[in-house]
Amino acid sequence: MITLFGVGCLVFLVVCALVVARTRDLLAATVVFAAYSLVMALVWQQLQSPDVAITEAALGAGITSLLFLLAIGRTRRTEDEEG
């Protein structure tokens, strides 16, 4: 796990988390979140636990991002309220 790729993934995760936290546009946050989940699935695979990797890919990247998209579709896209 102490490979460059592993460390790179971890740093990418932290950056993605910060971006999701900071951005005001929820759609962008969802896309970054999907990327975050995918890289997280990669990290699981790095940590030698494939079961979790597949589940994270299917549930995290797939379902959760879809849920966020649908929720934003039915509510509002940007975070701060104008008016």
Next chain:
Amino acid sequence: MLKHLPVLLTVMPLAGAFLVPVFGRSGRGHRMALVTVAVTLLAAVTMLGITAGGEVLRYRVGDWPPPWGIELRVDALGALLASFFALVYLAVTIFAGRDIPGELNPASVHWYWSLLLLLLAGINGVVTAHDLFNLFVFTEVFSLAACGIISIRDRLDSLEAAIKYLILSAVAAGCILLGIALVYMVTGHLNLSYLAAELPMAARLYPKNVLAMVALLTTGFALKSALFPLHVWLPDAHSSAPSPSSALLSGLVVKVGIVALIRLFTTVFTGPVIAALPVPVFMIVMAVGGIIFGALFAMTQRDLKRMLAYSTVTQVGYIYLGFGLLNETALTGALLHIINHALLKSMLFMCAGLFIHRTGKRRIADMAGLARHMPLTMSCFTIGAMAMVGIPVTNGFVSKWHLVLGTLHGGQPLLAGVILLSSLLSSIYYFPVVVAGWFGHPASPPPPGPEGPPSMVWPIVALASLCLILGVWPHLPLRLLGDVARTLLGR
């Protein structure tokens, strides 16, 4: 068959809950829920019969020995709690039969019964669990189910309260899971007894780790059981929920977190290193805060259910105070108060529910003269109010007696003062409602017809009379809880 009772206690409500969406669509859901809860009550009472002698039922799920498989353990405390919780559940389910169709839209009524059974399964799961991760999973089950029965009311304030409750409960779940991860990292076990064996050695090697773990687990379960500074979600959640749900939430759900903490602190965190941690002191401080602020806030409420919700914050404070003192009498008082408050607060919320069901009004000011056309419900509410204040004939008095005696055993007369002050404060916000009810003059003419459908009135009367009976002959639960407290602290 008796050997399998511990697991059946959880599995039966689950099976019932899964069957409700299949068969319970056209109104049969309520009957299925009733049958399931009755059977669970039967199972719990038989287990109480077995464990009353001090014997502990150990059950290995899947026949795997403890550190590998999951073990369920039911002692006298677990059986007693399960029995009383199931009893309250039966009363509330009967009450909900006529109350829910009025309050919810027809499409989601059958889901209400399913969620009700899932909540019972979650509670029984936590009460019987003897494995840390299993405890976490069933804590999540009952948290989500509790949130479900709030949001099912589909009004703005219910949804907002449910979301706030769920997010805070998710934070609590995060803390608990991180706590479990830390404890697994240093001990390698999840079964509570093996954990207790490994913990002293681990505490010497990784002291900060154990400190963080204890703090996280306590915070998580305290948040789930609305201990004072972490109680912000409770008033909105318990007042905007449908009445039977608020009865269950205030009566049972809030207590399960405390039961889990008591089980952790008396079986796992018993080593010398952890005894040095000031966790009980923090609990007492928070409890005192909860007692005082709960009472003060309750006095300023105009809505009856919000007042009852804030009163729950006070009563949770009592239980944590008794638990934090860690001496035998105080712990007996705390455990007895868990049962007494479960009976009392669910009965009071059901009374409030019946008042709202009849008159459609929720404000205390509208309670004037209610007893003229609802004498039975009002007298049950009066018994409940007297028990909350701790008048001698009621069960509230018995647990207050042990709590105050416990504080004196612990050498803290000041805490006894806090308990008595809050009893006075609770009389100040309960008795005006009772007095207005009996002697006030109703603003609008009472609706025609009897006091309320019998299926709503009789559970209230049953619970109220049980409160009185437990007040006059408290020896059955008292003797059991005395032995349990001795064994729990004896270790």
Next chain:
Amino acid sequence: MEISLGLFLRLNYLVAITLFLIGLHTMLTHSNLIKKVMGMNIMETGIFLFLVSIGYARQSLAPIVDQGDGVIYANPLVSAIVLTGIVIAVSTTAYTLSMIVKLYERCGTLDVDRLERLRT
């Protein structure tokens, strides 16, 4: 120097705790409900990263036990716990988002402070 080397060797734990804290911070301080749910997910995946990192060993293989003995496998119990955790996280997210959608239908806003003003 010794502390920092120790910390670098435990980079996984560090990142896990950082993700946990970012998630917790987002949940507690952001006023938009959907943003809070995202924070919840980040917090939970942070804990899962911490959990799986506990079970990892260098040169270990995936816990499919078919290479005979003398081989180091990753800790399967941790994966089982994380699997259950992920499903719980997703269920909580799904349920919260459904409530948020319904709340938006009722009052047209997702901002917690605005909601507070609306209700009182």
Next chain:
Amino acid sequence: MRHVPALLLLLMVAYVLFLTMAEAPAFGVVDVPSRNLVVDRYLDPDPEETGVPNAVARIIFDYRAHDTLGEATVLFVAVGAAAAVLVGRPGPFATRPVTGTDDPILRTVARLVIPFVQVYAVYVITHGHVSPGGGFAGGTILGGSFVLYLFVFGPGRAARKLSPARGEMVEGLTALWYILVGLGGLLLGASFLANAAAGFPLGVPGKLLSGGAIWLIGLGIGLKVAATVANLFLHLAGES
């Protein structure tokens, strides 16, 4: 900044946690306290106890099957409660974004892709105890194929394919299936959710039908998760 108390709290938590990490057992080494007798038995090379090579599947569906029952219940509760909320009458700010498209490219591609996704999903479910994957991942993929159908052909046709009532029924039955397998173990003389001890045929490890109860539960869980995901998105898309 009115979030100062929250920040202070977080700094305290961060400080304690990082200190804990500094002195925690090393990362990636074998002699950590968590590698003890518990894990050695889970990784027991000759699988005559559970009959499946995938150690994680052993734990999920056999050693700690009660946890997975709890977790399947959490899924059931979440989607049940979500359905109970979403069937409510629409409020003033209601919007219905999912309407399905009549774009021929999307429709034909979808019609082509969905069967293959479902085959792959069935593969992942049934081989859960042999290779990585398992009920949850496979179920999600199966559910995902239904969601694809929902997004492309709109909630109306999707509801005809799998109506919410029938979806809930499937959910209930498959969850019940899990309990029935558990009760099977109980009725066969062993305890609830027992596998080898209750005499389920373990078959040849590595083969498809090996693992006795594990295989049955895996199938049940797969179907349940698929039904749950489908049901959830049907409600979220606002089928009423």
Next chain:
Amino acid sequence: MQQAFEFPTAMPALIVLIPMVGAVLAYWVGLRWESVRNWLCVLVAGASLVLCLSMYPFIREGGVVVTRLPVLLPLGLSFRVDVLGYLLSSLTAAIWLLATFYSLDYMKGEHGVNRYYAFLTLTLSGALGTFMAGDLFTFFLFFELMSLPAAVLVIHEETREAVQAALKYLFMTIGGSLFFFFSLVATYQLSGSVALGTKGLITVATPLSFLTFAGFLISLGVKAGMVPLHMWLPDAHPVAPSPASALLSGIMIKTGAYGMLRVMYEVYGLEFLQRTGWNSVLLTLSVITILMGSAVAITQFDLKRRLAYSSIGQMGCILLGMSLMSERALTGDVFHFFADAVAKSCLFLCAGVILKRTGKRDIRQFAGIGHLLPVTMACFTVSALTLVGIPPLNGFVSKWQLSLGAFDAGMPAYALALLASSMLNAAYYLPIVLTAFFDRSVQKEAPAVGVALNPIVKKGAIGWQLGSIEASAIMLVPMVLLALSCAVFALSPQNWPLRLAEMAARLLMQ
């Protein structure tokens, strides 16, 4: 110390149980037959009086009637009737009988009568249980059983100020009982038992025992109307129906003083109190209560409020008698229980008649009502003079004994306090009597509307100008009996209550 031999009979439990069952029966019967319920209540009160008196043979040689019911509640109930308990419970039952008899006519045509009778009888059971309690826990239980139903009596009129007064009464009573609860638990913690009758449960002066005595003092002080804690009394008594306020003033506030007596003499013991300086605190408090109560009474023009403040003054005298800690003072004190109970209930009953017949509450309008209500005002005068302490009446006997006690205790100054109390009593009672009989100025307009005129004393028979509008016989008989008992006992050679009081004092001082 001669250990009083105990007679294990179930009599006390029976005495307490009858009114409880009676109350429930009365409420249930009252829903249909009014008169049957009325006579049932009178019967129940009479029965408890007879049963109380029937305990005399045991009590005569200083014996004690004991009943133990270990099964109930966490600590079990026990009753222990010694001379003091016997005297006060018989007194309670007697006055309750007279008040119930009186309210047969007083409550005719009122609203909520069924509730009134049921709770009146229930409060009787509470009062009797309090006087006959064998341990502090039973005392606390029946103390509550008496206080809470009494709130229903106070709130009977259901007017705004009735509700306010009842709420204030409730909160102060509950606050007081919580202090008692704390002391009860602390006593159990300090001495391991709460039983009365064993001397000196708590003898070591620790901070907790200090707090415990303070708790007892505050809780029983609230009930007895000690000055800083008396605020509820002047509001509650005027609002309640007259027979109820007669019982409230006559009996119920005495339970507070009785509790103090038991706590001071049996739970703690005299030397402990003297050593820790509590007796000086008690003495000052009682003097303040006397002076404050009587002084404010003078300024009150509502008759019932004046009587309420007078009760506070009288309770001050009783507390003073207790704190002097000499045998003769104690005799006078116990006798003053008797004298004040009789006189004060008679005064309230008279006030009730005045209110019912003339509709007047304000003393300044009482000009000439002596002629309208000759018998009532006669009883009023006799009772008033008793409380003032004029020689031939009970009041003088108790004041005399109390003063002697003060001299025995070596604190003659407190005899002055008693003298001052008598003079102040005179200051607020005599004006009423004078205006009632000798003020001929007003009295031209007709008495209150709708008052049935049934003249007993015919016009001109003994020179009265106007036909009297005297109350019916049912209301007059109890008043006359009470007034007579103010005089009869003092005049009769062997003053029966006084002898009992001496026995009680000797028992307590052992």
